[in-house]
Amino acid sequence: MPCSLLSVNQQCQLLGVNRSSLYYKPRINNTKQAIKNHSTQVFEQIPIYGERKVHQQLLEDGFKVSLNTTLPQNL
Numbered sequence: 001m002p003c004s005l006l007s008v009n010q011q012c013q014l015l016g017v018n019r020s021s022l023y024y025k026p027r028i029n030n031t032k033q034a035i036k037n038h039s040t041q042v043f044e045q046i047p048i049y050g051e052r053k054v055h056q057q058l059l060e061d062g063f064k065v066s067l068n069t070t071l072p073q074n075l
Contacts, residue, residue: 035065052067055067055070
């Protein structure tokens with residue numbers, strides 16, 4: 001196992017990267033993804049539904065969401 005001549009801090013400084021970003025792992029928001037999938041499914045099944053009907057359907061299906069969450073640009 002080769003030894004690095006530069007510390008992690010020095011390597012990050014040379015690359016112009018924050019050391020904390022080296023260890024960053026993005027979190028996956030499963031709830032948001034489930035809402036997005038379900039909203040898309042409702043939109044596809046009943047294309048005449050607007051945002052308010054989709055919002056009502058999500059509430060009936062047990063999702064706690066605001067009306068803004070169901071807007072197409074938020075999907």
